[in-house]
Amino acid sequence: MVVSVSVVLLLLVLTALMMRNKSLKPSHAVTCVLLGFCLASSSLAPTIQSTMNSTASLVSTIRP
Known part of the structure; x- marks a missing residue:
């Protein structure tokens, strides 16, 4: 569990840095x-799944 949390945090930091640079290369996509x-x-x-489901249901109720 500790190793997977460390990997998730490392990848999250790397992804945030890449998004901040506003450049997405193949290595960034990987x-x-x-x-x-x-x-x-x-x-x-x-938690992520329930948040995504709630957001999707909220967006689907909006009518233009």
Whole structure:
């Protein structure tokens, strides 16, 4: 658990730095994908999933 949290935090920091530079190269995309896989297997996955579901349902109720 400690190792996976460390990896998630490292990838999160790297992704944030890449987004701040406003340049997305193939290596950056791979880092973002790895971050997604690590987050999906972490203990934060249910929270992220419920947040995404709530946001999607909120957006779907908005009518133009």
